[in-house]
Amino acid sequence: MRVVEAFRSAFGADPETVWHAPGRVNLIGEHTDYNDGFVLPFAVPWGVTAAVSPRQDNRIRLLSMQAEGEPFTFREYEEATGWARYAVGVLAVLGDRVRGADIAIDGDVPQGAGLSSSAALEVSVASALNELYGLGLTPMEIALLSQKAENDFVGMPCGIMDQAASALCREGHALFLDCRSLGSRNIPLDLAAHGLSILIIDTQAHHELADGEYAKRRAECESAARKLGVDALRDVTDLAGALELLHGDERKRTMHVVTENHRVEALIGLLRAGKPTEIGLLLNSSHLSLRDQYEVSSPELDVAVEASLRGGARGARMTGGGFGGSAIALVAEERLDGVKESVSAAYAERGWQAPRFLPATPSSGARRLV
Ligand code: GLA
Numbered sequence: 001m002r003v004v005e006a007f008r009s010a011f012g013a014d015p016e017t018v019w020h021a022p023g024r025v026n027l028i029g030e031h032t033d034y035n036d037g038f039v040l041p042f043a044v045p046w047g048v049t050a051a052v053s054p055r056q057d058n059r060i061r062l063l064s065m066q067a068e069g070e071p072f073t074f075r076e077y078e079e080a081t082g083w084a085r086y087a088v089g090v091l092a093v094l095g096d097r098v099r100g101a102d103i104a105i106d107g108d109v110p111q112g113a114g115l116s117s118s119a120a121l122e123v124s125v126a127s128a129l130n131e132l133y134g135l136g137l138t139p140m141e142i143a144l145l146s147q148k149a150e151n152d153f154v155g156m157p158c159g160i161m162d163q164a165a166s167a168l169c170r171e172g173h174a175l176f177l178d179c180r181s182l183g184s185r186n187i188p189l190d191l192a193a194h195g196l197s198i199l200i201i202d203t204q205a206h207h208e209l210a211d212g213e214y215a216k217r218r219a220e221c222e223s224a225a226r227k228l229g230v231d232a233l234r235d236v237t238d239l240a241g242a243l244e245l246l247h248g249d250e251r252k253r254t255m256h257v258v259t260e261n262h263r264v265e266a267l268i269g270l271l272r273a274g275k276p277t278e279i280g281l282l283l284n285s286s287h288l289s290l291r292d293q294y295e296v297s298s299p300e301l302d303v304a305v306e307a308s309l310r311g312g313a314r315g316a317r318m319t320g321g322g323f324g325g326s327a328i329a330l331v332a333e334e335r336l337d338g339v340k341e342s343v344s345a346a347y348a349e350r351g352w353q354a355p356r357f358l359p360a361t362p363s364s365g366a367r368r369l370v
Pocket of ligand 1: 029031032034158159160320321322
């Protein structure tokens with residue numbers, strides 16, 4: 001394994017453990033996690049592999065095969081910058097529970113595609129440290145720790161979905177997660193048996209406002225919940241009544257979150273009933289709600305969705321935080337080429353950079369490789 005070789009040549013010994021953690025796409029349940037709601041992501045075949053050994057001197061040495069140059073050595077967590085913050089953040093959150101570590105990282109999550117390469121990095125490092133320092137953390141505790149690293153150390157106020165997906169997913173399954181109770185279930189997702197596949201369309205477009213707008217959406221949801229006298233928008237049971245009490249953006253955000261939670265439950269119902277061919281309409285309505293009520297889509301995502309549907313997809317939506325990144329399309333195998341051609345043509349017509357197509361098969365969550 002090349003990450004083991006990189007570790008050996010940088011640090012002069014074999015790593016004591018090697019863990020792999022994947023990125024994710026979300027089938028449905030977008031911007032619901034931090035509203036205590038429901039999500040249904042699955043792990044993608046790409047991820048981050050971390051080769052790790054403990055150190056007794058509180059130092060952290062860190063190298064990434066995707067970054068040039070010598071390994072970084074940190075004595076203080078705050079010295080970490082860029083991608084290194086996601087790994088060092090995990091050590092910072094663990095604090096006294098761990099001492100130092102030598103870490104080599106190799107990743108193949110397509111960058112900037114919104115497939116949670118950062119969660120994969122956090123969860124791979126956290127899983128390795130959990131083993132090496134005998135912390136006895138469950139996969140969900142590893143996810144929570146990783147989320148805390150991202151919230152408190154990196155400063156991105158994300159919910160729990162990405163890290164939970166990376167830690168808990170199972171091959172051939174999507175992960176149904178109740179983001180309040182943190183109860184989860186692996187739901188079989190054998191689309192191939194129905195002649196279907198999920199195509200990821202990476203728009204290759206990234207909008208700078210993503211982080212600021214994300215924090216703003218969270219604040220709007222929290223403010224709406226306060227006005228409605230509930231702990232979180234998850235608790236709204238009378239949507240019509242709630243909408244009468246709200247105005248403007250908060251009204252729209254509430255409409256999205258409440259209906260999106262219903263869509264997650266409806267989609268799971270269809271999967272359970274063995275009718276995955278029928279989930280397309282739910283994907284489409286999720287997209288429209290994200291575009292019009294939650295306002296986190298982008299022209300590139302909208303065109304990817306519309307052109308997929310014109311090309312014969314059974315359903316499509318943006319996935320992840322929005323403002324760029326990827327869309328997913330549910331496509332019958334025989335329509336795959338048609339969908340790709342339709343999206344490529346629509347992008348070319350507008351003079352946009354060509355999108356990237358990635359086949360998404362539901363893969364395994366974090367696992368020890370060596
Ligand atoms: C990002 C965040 C997640 C989630 C999604 C939107 O991926 O990291 O916690 O909020 O956006 O569903």
